[in-house]
Amino acid sequence: MKVHRIVFLTVLTFFLTACDVDLYRSLPEDEANQMLALLMQHHIDAEKKQEEDGVTLRVEQSQFINAVELLRLNGYPHRQFTTADKMFPANQLVVSPQEEQQKINFLKEQRIEGMLSQMEGVINAKVTIALPTYDEGSNASPSSVAVFIKYSPQVNMEAFRVKIKDLIEMSIPGLQYSKISILMQPAEFRMVPDVPARQTSWIMDVINANKGKVEKWLMKYPYQLMLSLTGLLLGVGILIGYFCLRRRF
Missing domain, CATH: 3.30.300.30 (ANL, C-terminal domain)
Structure with a gap:
């Protein structure tokens, strides 16, 4: 029975978890932390990943638009300004007065x-x-x-x-x-309603309300369910991987 529950919850996790997408890349550590804190403050699920060229921020695909708009309205990511050292390098040749x-x-x-x-x-x-x-x-x-x-x-x-x-x-x-x-x-507000979150909450409410029936059904048809869910899980994994790779490249 424990194995059946694990398989069932694993499939639900695949269904309820959206594909993560890159929000911004090559960010300085301090700025990435500020952006991550702002997103978390507004209940937007995000994570950061340290890479060779800086920090990458990732969010769920369903929250991508709101994440971009929230950061934009708060001036993130910060603009990089030119300094005098870059404009007048030490090894620069003589330039005209103009x-x-x-x-x-x-x-x-x-x-x-x-x-x-x-x-x-x-x-x-x-x-x-x-x-x-x-x-x-x-x-x-x-x-x-x-x-x-x-x-x-x-x-x-x-x-x-x-x-x-x-x-x-x-x-x-x-x-x-x-x-x-x-x-x-x-600037104009371009935030969208959090429809995916409400849909997820509705699904979880239905599952919780029928928890007893689901467990009885699992006990009655354990092996048939495991075979069906294994095939379904494989198909869902292939689809998610395909769309994630397609969006990334």
Whole structure:
């Protein structure tokens, strides 16, 4: 009887367990832990796996959409910004003054984007600095800055507009306050109802309600059931392996 129960529960486990899929790969350890904690906090089953190129996060296929959306609305995974060491390596050949100025300008944009990305609710931030242009026989046109911020609708980002403009003004010497343009756009919620979880709960309720009948049936037809379940288990395993490999490759 014990063997029959084990076989029966094993088959149920295959039916009730979805195929896991990769969520993100090559993540730093600390960021992967933060993302995993956020998913667990919102009752999304996830696991991490250490690999040669970093940490891989995996979730159940039925929870993939909600996991991606939850992390996106919280600014994960974090963007990697260029540093001065990468822009001006020690072994770099001499560049023209124009090229050097463009690199410095790009680093300023990256620095401001990095600061804005640290704000609560900011999903993505883009900054473009227009350098002053010099026309022969006329004064130079002043610099200007355009900022685009995608933010979580859970945060009232408009309340920080003035502080953001002050931050940008102080980050670029000589920049006029009136030359700062900021566009903010709230992100859309694209979460889906947790239908698979409700379906699993319904199945378990039916099984628990008919537990006695199931055990009697197992005792009456033990060998026939074992043969049938063995074939079914093999077929289910082949199908699950096929779809998992197909999705991965």
